[in-house]
Amino acid sequence: MKFTCLSKGSGFHFPPCHILDVSGFRILLDCPLDLSALTIFYPVSPSPKMEEGEQTYDFAVNNCLDMRKRQKILKSLICAQPWYKTPNNLHLWDPSSIDLVLISSTMGMLALPFLTQTKGFSAKIYATEATTRLGQLMMEDLVLMHNEFHLFFGSDSGSPQWMSWEELELLSPALRQVALGKDGTELGGWMPLYRSADVEDCMKKVQTLKYAEEAWYNGTLLIKAFSSGLEIGSCNWTINSPKRNIACISSSKFYSVNAMEFDYHALRGNDLILYSDFSSEGILTNDEHDNNFSASTTYNPSTPSDCSADNDDRILKECLLRNDESLEERQKLAFICSCVVDSVKAGGSVIIPLNQLGIVLQLLEQIPVYLESSAMKVPIYVISSVAAELLAFTNIIPEWLCKERQKKLFSGEPLFSHSELMKGEKLYVFPDVHSPELLTNWQEPCIVFSPHWSLRLGPVVHLLRRWREDENSLLVLEDGLDTDMALLPFKPMAMKVLQCSFLSGIRLQNTQPLLEMLRPKEVLFPEDLREQIKFSGSHSFSVLYYAENGTLGVPRSKGSVDLEIASDLATQFSWRKLDHDDVDITRLEGQLFIDHGKHQVLSGNKVSEPSRKKPLLHWGFPDVEKLLALLSRMGVKGSVERCMNDAESGSDEIVHIHEPSMALIEVRATRTVISARDEQLASLIFEAIGTLAGGI
Amino acid sequence: MAIECLVLGAGQEVGKSCVVVTINGKRIMFDCGMHMGYDDHRRYPDFSLISKSRDFDHSLHCVIITHFHLDHVGALPYFTEVCGYNGPIYMTYPTKALAPLMLEDFRKVLVDRRGEEEQFTSLHISQCMEKVIAVDLKQTVQVDDDLQIRAYYAGHVLGAAMFYAKVGDSAMVYTGDYNMTPDRHLGAAQIDRLELDLLITESTYATTIRDSKYAREREFLKAVHECVAGGGKVLIPTFALGRAQELCILLDDYWERMNLKVPIYFSAGLTIQANMYYKILISWTSQKVKETYATRNAFDFKHVHNFDRSLINAPGPCVLFATPGMISGGFSLEVFKQWAPCEMNLITLPGYCVAGTVGHKLMSGKPTKINLDKDTQIDVRCQIHQLSFSPHTDSKGIMDLTKFLSPRNVILVHGEKPKMVSLKERIQSELRIPCYLPANCDTVHIPSTIYVKAHASNTFIRSCLNPNFRFLKRSKEDNSDQVLRNTNPTAPLQVNDERVAEGILIMEKGKKARVVHQDDLLLMLRQKKHDVQFAYCCAAQLDNLEETRNRDDALGLSDKCSSLQLLFKELSNYFSGVNIQDLGEHLQVESFHVSVCVKDNCPYRIIDDSQKEAATVYFCCSWSAADEKLAWEIISAMERFSLIDNLPCRNSISRTN
């Protein structure tokens, strides 16, 4: 097995991307887009016909086309139709060599249309049903938002000007680093965005799965997705190959309010775990004095013998309880809600360009509660081309949600309250800022949920321009964005900015207890987290560290293949005891079938004849004196002749048989030849040799 | 090991479906239904047959419910809350959501309206449902380390599923009720091609081939439309769930298309709230209905309003859905009393009604009067429309499914005996699958598949994976136990790549069985291979060989070759079904080698002097034990050549026997 980390990604929106070679098949794990790189482009947004009579474009952008000012602005942001950054290393691989693509979240599929439109790409793509639907909506939305640039700059053709070296030289160091990567090699990762036809075509190629549904690839690999708790539909994959069972752990959340809970029990018992949750990178735990978190200090298995699976499970649960994630996350949301209420109370509006569906759904539920309790009547708008469908979708997928949400199904309530809020005219959903319904409904102050979190695409651009000078207004930003660069086109800004980070993976405190519970033999672990976690000495697995763009060869683990032998064959066995110990052996003959990852020996077409019961393999050396004695007991008489003919083969011994008929036995070091005309006699001698030398 | 199948209900009948299957030591109860036709002990399956001591937790590993119909889930609260079963219960999400409503509805009918003693309470229902684990379609659920179950779409009603269960090497499917053709609101049953020891299938329509459901739906719509067009009122008594939503989708859609303005009402017992379940579970419906979620959820009925009691005698046409479905009491009976006497009105009847209910009386014959009790008599002048689109598969569907799955055994349940008998005959004669029709409380035993498990060494696997091409001049029908056979010489050469597995199975005390290659075994024994071979130098007398030599080759240089080639020709003719290879210096068949022997004193020439005299040529043969039989056949043939080949005109020798 070989493993290559193409990209370790960064944050919730840009998950890692790996290549795995298993049993002769090449598997690509996730195919993400680095949308944070969009911030190097200057946003455009048509102002809607809200106050102005006709649609005009932002003044600054018009200026940016002015050649005299071009150079100056280039130093800040690129004024061009944006391209999109894919993991650069992905392009070093021949797409036609990929057999399988496994998508673990909506974020992990945003670059998929680039791959599916490549010539020669024919891999099977697996994703969960929910991820596929949500991912499609996200991509369609992306394409629609990008159309604004299309309208403004016209259709782009060929390599854009900003990608020329002369212009790249003019970029500020910060921008250049985003464009070219830290080592200046990543320019090849940039792609012009796919079209909606490409998205449609891509979706047709995705094979959707339920959680824990079995999918067989080529009758050899068993692929299954299990909930990771990170987001609705997101999953961790297990790959069972004849030689090794692998679990790939992507960013997973123990605490989940919407998505189905992290199903870690299903990952137990695999030989190898690919730990690919980078969410804790650079985050130092603050509950300990030393920054290096050592798992051994937090729990001690009471006795070494007490290492049952149940006990591991208990230790993990205790650990999770001690580091309660839910409380902290709830507090963060509560803080956002109170900031939102404060802003609208002061007459300001709030723009929330978050794209984490889970967080958005929670805020949509909690903000109205906060507004109610402070007796505020402020409309909430969700503006996005796919919002209506997205919200409707969340209310018909109980199978993908956590236990608490499922209870609502069983009591006949809507899964999420947004449908009721819409009926109660507290929440409005509009496709874009130009929609007539929006214009007739529009009220300020208001609270708006709208993409895109990069602040370069979508309705958020317009709304930011509208409210940036209002000191009472509030912008809620996601962590992981370079705020300086992100806010650059909106400066000067008077509005408040709240940047918040949400837990989007496994905390390092829980990593070792989790791995202990899963009981793998080997763990592939990120080199970048090596300093942050010191596996305590007692762990039962070996750890191999991997780094971005490095390839690890993992030596074969399972020494043998599990074989199933049909019972009708088993009834025909003729056992033979090996005299030196408690070992029985028998010859096995049949036809080998490999299907559904199983090796089965079934009785083939060949009908086994009686002669087949004779030993076909001999070892040792028959003692000639004993042979003669044995033969004479069988009524076969003969005499020995020794000849020393050549050095190589050593001494030959020849037994001449006179009775019952003529025969000859030539005994050499590695070979005995029986020569007789009498079939029965030959066979009798063969039998005698078989009992003296070992045979099967 | 065997599979043991104990039928507690729906054996040669429809009602109280309940089958307890033991596979490789795991015991599963499929369905836990009640019989609507009885109100004594026969209503429930006889659970005491599972465990005399009534210790159900230890005698069952899980309970699986296929769908929310009462003949499949009706006895569950009784079994868990009264009999005390506490183990896991599995059903799909919709079944878990909808079953309690069905149970509650029925409990009310029994208790409130028929005045029966309560079998289980509302609390029992909710406590029972707490124990249920909801599953999604195709999700592989690991009940314990050995038992795996999986649900497949069954069509029948929302959330209906067929269940696959696997223990070790044995596997089975229990279908519950299913429908092989899609209808307006549900899709057709779908299942993978599985390796099965047993299929337990329903057989409601064991001998019927049904016309399409669409025709009967059209009939229903026509009847309703005609009634309201004539100013009449339509009463549709239903349960709160299932049929109500199915018919509502039909009507709502029809109203939209025909631009009808006549109001459709839901009675109070049938709150629009019930539709919420269907809205959330829309992804379990047909593709067409499913796709409406993004625009307007098909269960957000446009034309449906809540009914108010005061509207019963309001003038003008209307359509009313009212509970209970069998007009056993309550609101549907109240409305029935008012509407039945008017011939303009229409009353639809569900497919099945319990004896004693008004529904049942209306179904049997065409009564003009119905006695509710001693004092009340109702004139029935309205029209009656029987709803007959029961969503069960027909016999073609059962045969198709059985053929598709090709299980090793079939058990039929949930049907009527005479029809089941004829379906059984068809399954056995057309599909050649053993088929059983157990009655209630019968047990069927069938053998289960078991494989011997072993580790296999890499060398062994690799040796099996090497291509093993064999060139056989055999015709297809030749499956003889005889190695050699004179078949039609024109039979085409077959290339056969049988991945033959030849290895050695080793059983060592305290270790798992291993299959190794013979090289592995020698390594393990620290022994060297010792070949034991057979050899024989055979005297032959070939007259035409002499001729050839004299005529063409005075120098005798190609003596060896030509005798060998001649032998090749003779042997090829003689053993026309066997692939003999001419390798120049020698001929080869499997391990059998033969070459011309030029030694004067070959040690393998074990013959007496008289034979030596007659011999014209010696062929030295060697072979290994594997091809012993073949070798002796060739040798005797070679010897025979010399005995009979004195006739001058012969070109070849044919086998005479």
Ligand SMILES: [Zn+2]
């Ligand atoms: Zn049914």
Ligand SMILES: [Zn+2]
């Ligand atoms: Zn049924």
